[in-house]
Amino acid sequence: xxxxxxxxxxxxxxxxxxxxxxxxxxxxxxxxxxxxxxxxxxxxxxxxxxxxxxxxxxxxxxxxxxxxxxxxxxxxxxxxxxxxxxxxxxxxxxxxxxxxxxxxxxxxxxxxxxxxxxxxxxxxxxxxxxxxxxxxxxxxxxxxxxxxxxxxxxxxxxxxxxxxxxxxxxxxxxxxxxxxxxxxxxxxxxxxxxxxxxxxxxxxxxxxxxxxxxxxxxxxxxxxxxxxxxxxxxxxxxxxxxxxxxxxxxxxxxxx
Numbered sequence: 001x002x003x004x005x006x007x008x009x010x011x012x013x014x015x016x017x018x019x020x021x022x023x024x025x026x027x028x029x030x031x032x033x034x035x036x037x038x039x040x041x042x043x044x045x046x047x048x049x050x051x052x053x054x055x056x057x058x059x060x061x062x063x064x065x066x067x068x069x070x071x072x073x074x075x076x077x078x079x080x081x082x083x084x085x086x087x088x089x090x091x092x093x094x095x096x097x098x099x100x101x102x103x104x105x106x107x108x109x110x111x112x113x114x115x116x117x118x119x120x121x122x123x124x125x126x127x128x129x130x131x132x133x134x135x136x137x138x139x140x141x142x143x144x145x146x147x148x149x150x151x152x153x154x155x156x157x158x159x160x161x162x163x164x165x166x167x168x169x170x171x172x173x174x175x176x177x178x179x180x181x182x183x184x185x186x187x188x189x190x191x192x193x194x195x196x197x198x199x200x201x202x203x204x205x206x207x208x209x210x211x212x213x214x215x216x217x218x219x220x221x222x223x224x225x226x227x228x229x230x231x232x233x234x235x236x237x238x239x240x241x242x243x244x245x246x247x248x249x250x251x252x253x254x255x256x
Contacts, residue, residue: 024065067177101167103179
């Protein structure tokens with residue numbers, strides 16, 4: 001049976017991304033490790049969705065599949081009305097460049113570029129010009145107006161991650177995927193990043209999908225989906241940190 005967290009069929013046009021019956025395994029035969037076990041999940045536009053689960057539950061694999069960073073063995077993955085599982089390598093590269101934003105735990109900034117150059121890099125690669133008013137709004141939202149000429153080595157970890165967030169948001173992607181975006185930050189800097197992600201949803205109608213192990217971080221989301229052993233096992237809407245923590249504790253006890 002497919003494990004699902006899906007919308008009604010008449011709301012599919014309101015979906016930024018979705019997985020339908022997705023399965024993924026690494027290795028073959030007796031040594032195969034099942035990362036995703038027949039999962040279906042919908043990601044609504046203009047919402048903040050967190051993906052959680054114990055170590056090895058498949059949460060990062062699911063995010064990578066939804067983002068077109070990894071292939072699946074069976075099932076379908078969609079960004080909007082585009083089915084990723086039928087795209088060529090070039091088609092996937094074009095989609096990731098033009099319709100998807102990424103924020104990673106390690107920031108992934110180019111050390112020789114200024115903050116402004118790092119922010120505008122995806123548009124430069126795509127040979128697109130930034131809308132100045134939108135650029136100014138994004139830079140103001142992340143509080144980097146006085147740091148645009150600085151290189152990454154001249155910025156704190158929190159400032160570097162804010163550069164990464166601005167870089168992801170500037171092209172106005174269909175969806176931004178954030179993989180443990182606060183994992184390398186102290187609690188204060190992490191809270192700043194989470195508030196910005198929340199603001200980008202509330203004020204800019206951005207769609208965010210975030211993988212995290214942190215219950216406090218997940219509580220910033222509109223919805224949290226929980227994976228265990230490659231299956232989607234629970235779904236919380238408008239969660240608080242205590243609910244998330246209790247759910248994670250229950251899952252962890254189930255693994256013991």
